[in-house]
Amino acid sequence: MEPAFPFVHRRTELARIYCDALEGRGVLDFTSGLFLAAPRRTGKSTFLREDLIPVMRERGWEPVYVDLWSDRDREPGELIAGTIRKALDQQDGVVLKAAKRIGLDRLNVMGTLSLDLSKIGQPGGATLADALEQLRQQAGKPLALLVDEAQHALSTEGGTRTMFALKAARDRLNQGTGKFGLHLVMTGSNRDKLAHLVLRKSEPFYGAGITRFPLLDRGFVEAYAQWLNRQFAQGMEFPVEVLEQAFDLVGRRPEMLKRIVGEAVSEFGGAAALSAQLMENAKELQRRAWRDFESLYNTLTDSQKAVLDGVARLSPDYEPFSEEAHAAYQTLTGKRLAASSVQSALDALRDKELLWRAGRGTYAFEDDGLRAWYLEQHRDPPRLAPLDPD
Ligand SMILES: Nc1ncnc2c1ncn2[C@@H]1O[C@H](COP(=O)(O)OP(=O)(O)O)[C@@H](O)[C@H]1O
Ligand SMILES: [Mg+2]
Numbered sequence: 001m002e003p004a005f006p007f008v009h010r011r012t013e014l015a016r017i018y019c020d021a022l023e024g025r026g027v028l029d030f031t032s033g034l035f036l037a038a039p040r041r042t043g044k045s046t047f048l049r050e051d052l053i054p055v056m057r058e059r060g061w062e063p064v065y066v067d068l069w070s071d072r073d074r075e076p077g078e079l080i081a082g083t084i085r086k087a088l089d090q091q092d093g094v095v096l097k098a099a100k101r102i103g104l105d106r107l108n109v110m111g112t113l114s115l116d117l118s119k120i121g122q123p124g125g126a127t128l129a130d131a132l133e134q135l136r137q138q139a140g141k142p143l144a145l146l147v148d149e150a151q152h153a154l155s156t157e158g159g160t161r162t163m164f165a166l167k168a169a170r171d172r173l174n175q176g177t178g179k180f181g182l183h184l185v186m187t188g189s190n191r192d193k194l195a196h197l198v199l200r201k202s203e204p205f206y207g208a209g210i211t212r213f214p215l216l217d218r219g220f221v222e223a224y225a226q227w228l229n230r231q232f233a234q235g236m237e238f239p240v241e242v243l244e245q246a247f248d249l250v251g252r253r254p255e256m257l258k259r260i261v262g263e264a265v266s267e268f269g270g271a272a273a274l275s276a277q278l279m280e281n282a283k284e285l286q287r288r289a290w291r292d293f294e295s296l297y298n299t300l301t302d303s304q305k306a307v308l309d310g311v312a313r314l315s316p317d318y319e320p321f322s323e324e325a326h327a328a329y330q331t332l333t334g335k336r337l338a339a340s341s342v343q344s345a346l347d348a349l350r351d352k353e354l355l356w357r358a359g360r361g362t363y364a365f366e367d368d369g370l371r372a373w374y375l376e377q378h379r380d381p382p383r384l385a386p387l388d389p390d
Contacts, residue, residue: 007227008050009220015051019059022144022183033170033184033205035150035198037191038213039367040353041253044187047213048146052185061183062087062139068152068159077158080147080166081120084131091138121165128162129169136173136181143173143182150186151193163197163204187213190366192356215252218244224254228261238271245278249286251369256289263288286373293370296352302384306332307345309381311355312374315364320346331381 021028038044048065056063066083068076120131136143145166153159166184173181184205188194191210198208221244229237238261250256264274277285287294300308310328311318319325320342329337337345346363349355356366365371 007224008046009216009223011047011051011219012055014214015047015055018052018185019055022185023180030208030211031174031180032208033186035194035205035208035210036185036187036213037194037210038187038189038215039251039369040189041255042213042215042251043254044189044213045148048148048185048187053146056144056183061142061144062135063144063146064135065146065148067148069149072152075156075158076153077121077156077160077162080153080159080162081122081128081131084128084135084145085120088131088135088138091135121162127168128165129172132169132182133173142180144185145182146185146187148187149189150197151188151190154193154196160204167204190353190356192350192366216247216254220254221247224257232271236270236272238274242271242275242278246274246285249278249373250289251367251373253289253369260285260289283376286376290370290373293373296354300352301345301348302333303329303337303341304345304348305382305384306330306337307342308349308354308374309378311349311363311365312371312378313381315371318363320361320363328381332384334384 017026017028018030018034020026021030022034024031036044045067053063053065064083064087066080068079071079120126121128126134132143132145147153147166150163153163170182170184175181186194186197191212195210197203198205198210200206222240225238225240225243228243232238243257243261246260247257250260261274264270264277268274268277297305297308306329307320309332310320310325313328314325321339325342326336329342346355346357350357350363353366354370355363357363365374
């Protein structure tokens with residue numbers, strides 16, 4: 001596991017804009033849900049935890065957070081139901097205390113104990129909408145349900161059903177203009193997959209849009225520089241410009257920036273070394289930052305490498321089966337790829353979350369930073385050994 005990153009840059013203003021939009025105030029309208037997409041490790045979860053949830057609390061909402069990647073072995077639908085159950089249990093604690101003071105009869109009148117909450121979302125149990133309605137009543141405030149890595153729900157039938165149930169709950173709890181019982185926020189590292197919640201009539205949140213979550217900006221770099229430079233003697237500090245350049249090189253990922261800064265300090269003698277490296281050998285810096293991708297890349301088959309190269313080079317005009325694309329693949333493999341090999345390579349690359357399907361027959365890098373890095377590494381298409389069958 002990566003060590004904790006003790007520095008946190010806050011984006012309260014962005015959180016306020018999103019909360020306004022969830023209520024339908026302001027220019028943006030997220031009253032049917034906020035669907036945020038950004039590549040992995042760029043700060044989505046941190047933003048929810050450090051910025052969005054605190055602002056929601058400030059507004060008197062009751063936030064309920066669930067990360068579908070927190071336990072990949074658990075059924076996503078069950079994870080969501082379990083989180084709601086836990087929130088209810090906590091509220092029960094509060095209500096029971098109050099009830100002891102006012103007498104238990106009143107509690108039954110409130111309907112608190114009438115639902116079987118142990119089986120939320122299952123046959124014979126309370127529906128998700130019932131459970132959420134009850135939670136809203138007990139909390140006495142609007143709920144905000146935040147589902148992190150929500151696209152993962154679509155990987156199982158139970159998860160998909162849960163998404164439809166959430167939509168039903170949203171419609172039930174939000175009746176009348178300006179009266180909200182349930183705000184929905186969903187994030188995804190895979191825009192393609194997240195889009196499957198909203199694109200088609202048959203999909204649970206049809207009609208809502210996907211919002212590109214802004215990557216960390218100059219404000220982050222400045223705050224990080226300040227935090228970092230407190231630890232260095234005068235004249236040994238990291239200039240903001242240098243950090244910003246390095247941050248760009250690594251796809252604006254805080255952990256990778258931290259990694260190269262750390263290495264600059266421990267192995268190369270500090271800020272001056274990092275500046276020099278940026279000038280002389282940015283490639284080498286990136287290579288170290290992207291080590292994880294490099295090991296994944298090394299496991300790809302030749303046809304997968306060829307297809308990845310084609311997408312990198314030809315985007316945004318890349319079309320998998322065009323003559324141009326075939327010519328690009330052939331430069332790497334030395335012979336023409338069969339259409340079926342192209343298709344299975346595309347599927348495999350999507351599985352590995354390197355590519356996403358931006359629409360019918362259009363593919364793109366899941367992570368633009370990775371594409372830039374790849375092209376930097378491979379100015380010319382790499383020549384691979386003669387194609388082995390796969
Ligand atoms: N605003 C921020 N300030 C400082 N560090 C951050 C910030 N946002 C993200 N990070 C760091 O970057 C890493 C990835 O962030 P995370 O929120 O888990 O990304 P995501 O949810 O998009 O995968 C974490 O180590 C986190 O501490
Ligand atoms: Mg996350």
